[in-house]
Amino acid sequence: MTKVCQIGLFGLGTVGTGTARILLDQAELLARRAGSRLELARVCDRHPDDLRGLPLDPGRVTADVRDLLDDPAIRVFVELIGGIEPARSVVLQAIAAGKHVVTANKALLAEHGSEIFAAAAEAGVAVGFEASVGGGIPVIKTLKEGLVANRIETVAGIMNGTANYVLTRMTDDGLAFDEALAEAQRLGYAEADPTFDVDGIDTAHKLAILAALAFATPVGPADIATEGISRLTPLDITFAAEFGYRIKLLAIARHRPEGLELRVHPTMIPADHLLARVEGAANAFYLVGDAVGQVLLHGPGAGQMPTGSAVVADIVDIARGIAAGVPPCGGPFEALAPVPLRPMEALVCRYYFRFSAKDRPGVLARIAGILGDNGISIAAVIQKGRRSRAAVPIVMLTHEAEEARVRRALARIDELDVVTDPTTVIRIEDPATLAASANAEVTPA
Amino acid sequence: MTKVCQIGLFGLGTVGTGTARILLDQAELLARRAGSRLELARVCDRHPDDLRGLPLDPGRVTADVRDLLDDPAIRVFVELIGGIEPARSVVLQAIAAGKHVVTANKALLAEHGSEIFAAAAEAGVAVGFEASVGGGIPVIKTLKEGLVANRIETVAGIMNGTANYVLTRMTDDGLAFDEALAEAQRLGYAEADPTFDVDGIDTAHKLAILAALAFATPVGPADIATEGISRLTPLDITFAAEFGYRIKLLAIARHRPEGLELRVHPTMIPADHLLARVEGAANAFYLVGDAVGQVLLHGPGAGQMPTGSAVVADIVDIARGIAAGVPPCGGPFEALAPVPLRPMEALVCRYYFRFSAKDRPGVLARIAGILGDNGISIAAVIQKGRRSRAAVPIVMLTHEAEEARVRRALARIDELDVVTDPTTVIRIEDPATLAASANAEVTPA
Numbered sequence: 046m047t048k049v050c051q052i053g054l055f056g057l058g059t060v061g062t063g064t065a066r067i068l069l070d071q072a073e074l075l076a077r078r079a080g081s082r083l084e085l086a087r088v089c090d091r092h093p094d095d096l097r098g099l100p101l102d103p104g105r106v107t108a109d110v111r112d113l114l115d116d117p118a119i120r121v122f123v124e125l126i127g128g129i130e131p132a133r134s135v136v137l138q139a140i141a142a143g144k145h146v147v148t149a150n151k152a153l154l155a156e157h158g159s160e161i162f163a164a165a166a167e168a169g170v171a172v173g174f175e176a177s178v179g180g181g182i183p184v185i186k187t188l189k190e191g192l193v194a195n196r197i198e199t200v201a202g203i204m205n206g207t208a209n210y211v212l213t214r215m216t217d218d219g220l221a222f223d224e225a226l227a228e229a230q231r232l233g234y235a236e237a238d239p240t241f242d243v244d245g246i247d248t249a250h251k252l253a254i255l256a257a258l259a260f261a262t263p264v265g266p267a268d269i270a271t272e273g274i275s276r277l278t279p280l281d282i283t284f285a286a287e288f289g290y291r292i293k294l295l296a297i298a299r300h301r302p303e304g305l306e307l308r309v310h311p312t313m314i315p316a317d318h319l320l321a322r323v324e325g326a327a328n329a330f331y332l333v334g335d336a337v338g339q340v341l342l343h344g345p346g347a348g349q350m351p352t353g354s355a356v357v358a359d360i361v362d363i364a365r366g367i368a369a370g371v372p373p374c375g376g377p378f379e380a381l382a383p384v385p386l387r388p389m390e391a392l393v394c395r396y397y398f399r400f401s402a403k404d405r406p407g408v409l410a411r412i413a414g415i416l417g418d419n420g421i422s423i424a425a426v427i428q429k430g431r432r433s434r435a436a437v438p439i440v441m442l443t444h445e446a447e448e449a450r451v452r453r454a455l456a457r458i459d460e461l462d463v464v465t466d467p468t469t470v471i472r473i474e475d476p477a478t479l480a481a482s483a484n485a486e487v488t489p490a
Numbered sequence: 491m492t493k494v495c496q497i498g499l500f501g502l503g504t505v506g507t508g509t510a511r512i513l514l515d516q517a518e519l520l521a522r523r524a525g526s527r528l529e530l531a532r533v534c535d536r537h538p539d540d541l542r543g544l545p546l547d548p549g550r551v552t553a554d555v556r557d558l559l560d561d562p563a564i565r566v567f568v569e570l571i572g573g574i575e576p577a578r579s580v581v582l583q584a585i586a587a588g589k590h591v592v593t594a595n596k597a598l599l600a601e602h603g604s605e606i607f608a609a610a611a612e613a614g615v616a617v618g619f620e621a622s623v624g625g626g627i628p629v630i631k632t633l634k635e636g637l638v639a640n641r642i643e644t645v646a647g648i649m650n651g652t653a654n655y656v657l658t659r660m661t662d663d664g665l666a667f668d669e670a671l672a673e674a675q676r677l678g679y680a681e682a683d684p685t686f687d688v689d690g691i692d693t694a695h696k697l698a699i700l701a702a703l704a705f706a707t708p709v710g711p712a713d714i715a716t717e718g719i720s721r722l723t724p725l726d727i728t729f730a731a732e733f734g735y736r737i738k739l740l741a742i743a744r745h746r747p748e749g750l751e752l753r754v755h756p757t758m759i760p761a762d763h764l765l766a767r768v769e770g771a772a773n774a775f776y777l778v779g780d781a782v783g784q785v786l787l788h789g790p791g792a793g794q795m796p797t798g799s800a801v802v803a804d805i806v807d808i809a810r811g812i813a814a815g816v817p818p819c820g821g822p823f824e825a826l827a828p829v830p831l832r833p834m835e836a837l838v839c840r841y842y843f844r845f846s847a848k849d850r851p852g853v854l855a856r857i858a859g860i861l862g863d864n865g866i867s868i869a870a871v872i873q874k875g876r877r878s879r880a881a882v883p884i885v886m887l888t889h890e891a892e893e894a895r896v897r898r899a900l901a902r903i904d905e906l907d908v909v910t911d912p913t914t915v916i917r918i919e920d921p922a923t924l925a926a927s928a929n930a931e932v933t934p935a
Contacts, residue, residue: 066637067781078638175636181782183636190626190635191620193523194512194813319788336799337626340789343764346781354781357639378768423804 048081050364053113056126057090063353076155080368095171111402124148134161142323149176155250173359182344195334197259204251207242208294245309270389274309290322304387348387390449395473401466419454436465493526495809498558501571502535508798524814569593594621600695626796627789640779642704649696651689651771680788689718690754697741707829715834717755736766745787749832811934835894840918845884846911864899881910
């Protein structure tokens with residue numbers, strides 16, 4: 046009498062193990078909530094003898110993914126192996142076989158999302174991808190369903206826990222970037238090769254997925270101007286604090302009349318803003334809709350059980366649909382249509398510059414002169430810590446300026462013989478600009 | 491060829507007008523997302539001649555709700571008149587007529603939710619109630635669907651924007667309670683009769699709805715120990731700040747082995763905690779699940795367009811189900827079963843006391859003696875501002891103590907001849923206790 050929904054799980058790594066644990070431990074609870082028993086029918090992993098302490102029947106564990114793909118009883122295929130291949134081919138095969146798909150694979154969706162969603166639409170199956178962004182935080186569901194009545198105007202946030210942990214340690218404990226990163230690696234917050242995290246690539250993947258969903262447009266990582274945090278120093282963090290700011294690696298997608306802004310870079314935000322208070326390995330998503338105004342979601346952006354929580358939520362959504370006789374809608378809620386992108390050079394914001402210059406008379410005048418020639422107006426200057434002969438930091442905050450002019454000015458300044466190192470640039474985000482909405486009632490935040 | 495979902499809207503007040511505006515202005519977008527055209531077929535309001543500037547066909551506006559209830563083409567009945575009656579009777583009639591219901595009525599659901607959800611289950615219709623709690627913040631959807639894989643352990647938060655606005659002004663600008671409230675009324679954040687908001691009743695209604703959903707148990711406002719903010723003074727806020735805390739009106743539902751804690755009261759929380767940074771009229775919901783850990787949702791807790799956004803999201807969910815041939819599940823996802831409640835007297839936490847005492851020798855010893863007799867241990871004392879003859883404030887922070895003992899001790903202390911006013915009590919919430927979970931990976935927050 047009880048309905049059953051058979052699940053095939055591909056990949057028994059960290060998230061796969063968390064997912065399996067929830068499915069097995071909470072079987073009764075989930076059956077009530079899903080309207081059918083969620084049966085972990087088959088598990089595929091390249092180490093089929095290592096059951097990770099899970100109470101799995103060894104007969105259900107295989108090293109050959111065909112055992113899952115060829116089993117018509119399996120209705121939901123859960124891809125948790127990560128990476129582009131073989132994940133892409135296997136997911137497309139599962140879709141072609143009429144299976145619903147749930148995946149946590151952000152690189153796959155960021156690079157090949159359009160192809161996968163198109164295939165799913167054609168096959169009439171759902172693709173659940175809540176776990177691909179923000180771990181256990183239901184940001185996909187919030188964009189797709191909770192804010193369905195809104196035109197989304199801004200999607201921004203702190204989307205990489207490793208980078209945020211590193212910045213938090215640099216800020217709170219004055220550590221250098223390398224020290225904070227080593228600490229993150231020691232604690233398991235960072236991979237042995239942390240490039241994806243600290244260079245902003247992982248963040249750009251997540252922003253690509255969210256922007257495609259929020260703005261119903263095909264967006265890939267290549268469309269996103271991306272800078273990481275590895276060039277930041279404790280000096281920048283100290284100066285930022287003196288001006289009342291904290292530095293965060295923000296992802297920003299903003300839909301403006303001039304086009305869609307897409308960028309990932311270190312950003313100075315006012316210290317009392319909620320995004321500035323996101324600490325450690327947490328993630329936060331800041332969404333602005335024309336009706337709702339500003340909404341912020343905060344929580345664990347990664348981890349075995351939080352990400353497993355998101356995978357299982359997608360499975361339940363799909364199983365509910367199967368139990369009721371229909372699948373839920375899976376991909377972005379509208380057909381993707383290109384939206385004009387706004388080039389990074391057209392960005393207008395305030396800037397923080399840290400120049401490294403020799404301590405000689407006239408240096409400040411030469412730098413200020415080049416900025417003036419490019420129409421960049423200076424709002425504040427700090428120059429301290431004079432040590433004879435050594436290079437001194439000169440810090441400037443600008444009024445609003447255009448990125449193209451900033452790049453031209455800095456190219457000239459960095460060629461000056463008195464300038465010893467490339468200038469550090471940090472964009473300053475004005476919360477009012479980030480929240481700016483044509484229609485929304487902006488509530489006190 | 492295009493499917494149509496006909497909607498009846500009962501009540502063209504603030505939220506009703508916002509809802510109608512979204513349905514009319516975003517008709518095309520919503521039709522794509524819902525899979526059917528959402529047609530505002532009929533509107534009922536007691537002032538049917540006042541169309542609030544909406545482009546409504548006057549022939550569709552009526553003063554008689556029967557015109558909606560008796561129209562079989564109307565599939566979704568949206569109740570936005572507020573209050574218990576006639577809302578309750580009309581909603582039950584709509585359900586009996588086989589219509590799905592969407593409501594923003596927190597008082598109705600808090601008091602009569604069990605009756606309404608039971609009737610809906612029997613009739614096989616959905617009840618959408620996202621707008622009843624947290625305005626545009628999708629906290630209901632997050633609990634019901636986003637965190638469906640979790641056993642919820644804590645639901646807490648700042649659920650009343652008026653009270654939070656008053657506390658923010660008292661904290662940031664040193665206003666007295668009455669001054670801050672008058673300011674809130676002037677700005678439209680508070681009603682002429684603010685009792686519901688500042689006495690915690692509105693917050694208790696919302697907590698009752700969330701707790702019933704999260705813990706699948708029938709909870710009414712009478713089950714919730716409720717205290718408001720009207721007795722707080724700027725002095726309490728200043729002392730709290732000296733100890734590193736901010737005071738917020740928190741709603742807390744915590745599922746512990748000993749039973750379910752349900753309480754609404756002014757609470758001291760560490761100034762660097764995210765809940766302490768929720769400013770002005772914003773709301774924030776803090777959810778702890780056994781798999782996901784801690785999630786926080788922040789945004790506008792009220793207002794015409796944010797609440798309209800939540801109403802329309804529910805309509806779209808229901809219309810999608812109708813378009814696909816099935817309704818979504820509506821009420822709490824499990825049959826309600828009573829969970830043992832933990833009496834307030836059994837609460838164990840740290841406390842802040844502000845005694846008003848005559849400035850005489852031996853007063854501190856007498857107070858401390860009574861506390862000691864009741865097994866309450868003092869962690870810190872501040873006594874300052876000695877003005878001869880006038881009563882002086884004596885502030886104490888305790889170690890963990892049991893509420894029952896605190897009440898006994900304070901009853902004796904408040905009877906002392908040297909004590910001039912009832913003692914002010916504020917409970918101190920330890921974020922680690924709030925987050926405590928049997929299973930969750932707790933991420934750095």
